[in-house]
Amino acid sequence: MASNEEILAGLAEIVNEETGLSPEAVELDKSFTEDLDIDSISMMTIVVNAEEKFGVRIPDEEVKNLKTVGDAVSFIAGAQA
């Protein structure tokens, strides 16, 4: 089971891999679309990679609710519990 800090670090790594954004830029209050400029194709790629990394399932209908990095961390933490 990963801690919230570990989930954030893992997500930051995935976002960096997909978009080239520095991992430090991936903070809990950042919006994926507004702040990080991540388009829907990149978002789905990040979701699929996060599923594999954290061993969780993020349903397609849930993805639209993951507005900020914090939303994603909370969802993954909950799904792991």
Place this chain on the structure above:
Amino acid sequence: MTRKVVITGLGATTPIGGDVPTMWANSLKGVSGARTLEDDWVAKYELPVHFAARCSTPALDVLGRVEAKRMDPSTQFGVIASREAWADSGITEIDHDRLAVAFATGIGGVWTLLDAWDTLRDKGPRRVLPMTVPMLMPNGVAAAVSLDLGARAGAHTPVSACASGTEALHLGLELIRSGKADVVMCGGAEAAIHPMPLAAFSSMQALSRRNDEPERASRPYDLDRDGFVMGEGAGALVLEAEEHALARGARIYGELAGTSVTADAYHITAPDPEGLGATRALKAAMFDGRIQPSDVVHVNAHATSTPVGDKPEYTALKAALGSQLDSVAVSATKSQMGHLLGASGAVEAVLTALAVYERKTPVTINLENQDPEIPLDVVTSARDLPSGSIVALSNSFGFGGHNAVIAIRSI
């Protein structure tokens, strides 16, 4: 009055050079880009062919990691060549609504398609990533180039197997002549050195099996030719309406004077043994460019090094050029870089434009015993072309009976 179209920018990434200056220098020297493949899949699938001609500069040495991730390897090559051609053209300001793209491929995103199929089988549908579709679509390279340049006058993808790259130039010329665009980024890109296409081309007996001597395998017109060598890469040319180029004081490599495309309607893969479709294409391109046989001094031949393919091209050249053919310096540059399939016509157009501009011909390597049935004047060491107004032709033929010819005239 037909609009005159000129070539003002060149780009390439190939097995004998990752940019135009390197490729050009090597093409005059005569080097081989073919190498033994070190990939484990050669033995794993017991491929009958163990070599190919990979790009001398890996795409990832040129592109950023993140942008490359969103492109099939064929698109990576296309974007690299297009960026070089664009920089070379010196265009700094342009009406983007008057800039078009005609960027061809023979096969398209075959690596992406087959990798995704492997992923589906190994890991299930969830792991098939959303970029798969835009990466595998054959128009992916034209779309990426259009995005990269902001080209909004249409982005086209001619697909006619190994004639595709030359057909892109045919289309580019038409777009400018018809007034639909002032500038067109034309080109072709291919990246099919993957075990499946290698197996498939082998299965049709198209590839050389000279596994012990990859560098000597591509030998157009030689009696011991036994098939082509798979290559990869891209070529790109900036076509521009002459008045547009003159207005900005552009450096002009030559005029794209005439083009044509014909179909054999003879056999799905075998060339018409009489070369009738190719003859019609040659004559039509010359008619289109108001070219007399006596104007022609150089041909960059299709010449893939297959036993059945090289001779009908000779027959067609003879029919189109008659006795002038004796005075035409013929280069078979696939001897050096292998066959870049849908990119070959574009790369060879770059070489042909340079031949006209520099008045020098690239060389043909591995010609040891010239087939007596193909008595062409084949260039085996770099030769100077005459001064004055000259024309060079470049031929491309593709499975499906596609014939495409371009004619470039000196300025």
